[in-house]
Amino acid sequence: MSILVTAEQLQALLASGDRVVVLDVRWKLGGPPGKPLYLAGHIPTAVYVDLDTELARHGEKDEGRHPVPLIDDLQRAARSWGIDPGDTVVVYDDLSNLSSARGWWLLRNAGITDVRLLDGALGAWIAAGYELETGDVRPTPGSVTLEYGSLPTLDGDGAAALASTGVLLDARAPERFRGEVEPMDPRAGHIPGARNAPAAANVDASGRFLPADELRARFEALGVRDDRPVGVYCGSGVTAAADAVALTLAGFAPALYPGSWSAWSNTPGRPVATGA
Template identity: 50%
Template sequence: MNAIISASELASELTGANPPVLLDVRWQLSLAKASGEPPFDGRAAYEAGHIPGAVYVDLDRELAGAPGPRGRHPLPDLAEFGAAMRRAGVSSGTPVVVYDGGQGWGAARAWWLLHWTGHPNVRVLDGGLPVWAGPLETSAPDPAEGDFEPAPGPTGLLDADGAAALARAGVLLDARAGERYRGEVEPIDPVGGHIPGAVCAPTTENVTADGRFRPAEDLAARFKALGAAEDTQVGVYCGSGVSGAHEVLALAVAGIPAALYVGSWSEWSSDPSRPVAVGPDPQ
């Protein structure tokens, strides 16, 4: 199944016999401490207007655990995650479409969690809310309780040791901006640089200027040039497991399965015993 859906396809499915559950996961990386600006309020954006029928999902509270040694966005408690999805109307037999404000990172985190925990039919609105040409509403729906029970798969998730091993035995992609990979700047985490052996692969290069994914064949060619292909073990990390989920989604569009190191650099760099590489080269 395709991991993304266009706005026109979504509009058609919403009027069909089996309309998808819609999840609004508007979220932005907060640099409030560094910039002095107030953090982005996804709920306020949702209440100002959302696709009719969409339920707001809070990434920081429902798609992640509390920040700590496991990273800034560690895995959520799966019982709590399942309860949040059921409150939103998610059932295993009903398709789900996730969207955000256009960057795609928040929607991809929800997509990855649902996919990894066993939902068989979840897609991301390609381009997010900005590409939606239909009406918006401000009232929140009251969906019937869903029946989704998270059942994590045996693959698709990496811990720190697994990420380090994959950087040696396969391909580990670093989805952050190049300057953070090289260690030139680090606005959030305690140390700059990258996991030794990881390949610089900014997730921003997977999309066009309007935030939509590049064609599948273009993505496949990009990842092949980085060493990732269908017959390669591929993993991804980022700062805290959010933009990395967007790269896993891009890989899925290209037909390449990949695992996500959820703790990512925020977990890796918090332990001074772990090695850190700097500069443009993987090692």
């Protein structure tokens, strides 16, 4: 099943009359809020999805800043977005899919098989000359049934072990990985043994994912191999999903640590490494 859809392909899907649910997941660390941007202009039929409240839940500090939502809550939200069994779901943002990848990963992990990312994000749609619509879209509720377990995940112990037995990638910016700055979490640095693979480097200047062979070469340079398990984390499990997308495009099967650094750094006794 394809992961990416171009603006031209999405426009054709919408024009065809086939079942396709479009989700707008505009979100940025520290804001601004995505809903006003969505209301001002979004892809026709797109439903706004709030990452903080619908693609995450509030938990204890050692669960991280964006714990995975309870399956009943995610199912309730997915039905409110109009998703029925068998639907094609297309997710986008305005940040090179660094935010919307969270929606892709969650819905894929919850059992929806045909979830795609708009390659190049909202900018690609606008660059292609397609129209935007304003206001809120409230679809007829759907009937999809969700269950987690379709994609591999890691907890803190699993991430620590993978750093020794396989390759554990950290999707954050290099300065956060090295521990030079930490704007959000109580300790700076990274999980010992992890290697830095910033999610922003998976896309070109237009926000489109690099070709699969280039992505594969990038990850192989970090030690990723077909015969070694690979996992990924970030600050709170959001941009890690963008690395998971890129790894999947490159032909690997990554596990994701949803708690990520925000959970690790809030757990007493977890060691911290700094530097490159």
